Amino acid sequence: MGFVHGLKCRECGREYPVDPIYVCEFCFGPLEVVYDYEGIRKVLTKEKITSRPQNLWRYIELLPIDGAPTSGLNSGFTPLVKAGKLATLIGVKELYIKDDTVTHPTLSFKDRVVAVALSKAREFGFDTVACASTGNLAHSVSAHGAADGFKRFIFIPASLEKSKIVASLVYDPNLIAVDGNYDDVNRLCSEVANKYRWAFVNINIRPFYAEGSKTQGYEILEQLGWKAPDAVVVPSASGSLLTKIWKSFKEMKQLGLIDELHTKVFSAQATGCSPIVAAIKAGVDVIKPVKPDTIAKSLAIGNPADGYYATHVVKESGGFGEDVSDQEIIDAIKLLAKTEGIFAETAGGVTLASAIKLIKGGHIKEDDVTVLCITGNGLKTKEAIMGHTGEPYHIQPNMKSFEEALKKINDK
């Protein structure tokens, strides 16, 4: 097992051995895992993949670990839901929801990247795992790390929603709440990571961690019957998920596991934090950082380091980007829930609301088979929609009171 050649700088191409390092010593470019695709092509078949258990490790040859996985053995392989009612409402013929609101165990796609990161951290011999997070990653590292027996240091912005803080604390990690936004937390963590020999999943383990996102892409292709969609809409924070989904599609094409790749990749952001979409709309690849101001806190990265690459993927694939207001996010969360029965967190509202705009704007056509990446569960960000839903019918515990309420409902 193990098809990893080494690490390579995406900017200058310098090569490095497989170590917990993340930037090129020469130009500071990000390091990327290099695989032996010829070797993988010889052993990996559709039959082999489909014969394996339904979790993200069924694509193990395309993931950067050497031995057997030790983390996230039940993560991944979430449903691809055909969303007929929603499709009719928003104006496309065939629409799918990649439903990572039900990823095991912490209900967001971060369980994918953490499964890979902690398996790799174990291989490197670390006893402590850490992360900088806006919430979902904190939950995932707290939970997986507990199950895997790691010491855990979790750094979050102190302003996070209370429900997200509790959902980390329950796993009993060392939770460090920092006065500042995510970019401040990230900067602090890169300094902490310099000093302590910990596995920071999104810093020194990042080249391996980020590869876990590809599994969402592989699953989409497999679940569409080994076919690529015409359009995929991806919520963008750092831009990493978007670039990795594109990478996963290209790998499957290169390995001959899909015949054709013509997918347009679309980036979705909240208007209050849209540095990637702003660059896409301006037709440039220079990302101008912003100070985030949006209810979509899980996407609130004002300084997205993969933004540059995300703009290139969008351009290469012929896609586009769209950004949406807080109100549009709330409306989309409610629309997804009442049409398809899926309660997404704010990032999911961003994705659906952006898709609606992209369809209206003619960027996604009526005939395009479209996939929306819904990356986290709405129970995590209930605050965002409090006061924006309907009210219960309050009644007395007798039939008369119930019949009165029923009349009101029927008269509506």
Added chain:
Amino acid sequence: MAVRVKIPVPLQRLTQGKEEVEGDSGTVISLITNLDRKYPGLGERISEGGKLRRFVNVYVNEEDVRFLKNEETEVKDGDEVSIVPAIAGGAS
């Protein structure tokens, strides 16, 4: 008193292992040019043609210089400058 400059691990090889070095006041880019005289090689790692490299973030007193005047941001004695690799970092 001088400008305090925090050096990230990948560059500490060039500063004889020092995590923090002292630099001259002026602009961010003149600070880097001057540091390169004392620590040869440092300049080209951080900048190219007078501009900061794409994957390098520079903070003056904890503020990203891209919110200030980029390479022309002024630094004075007592300021703290952090050089941080952009860790292609997301954590939604």
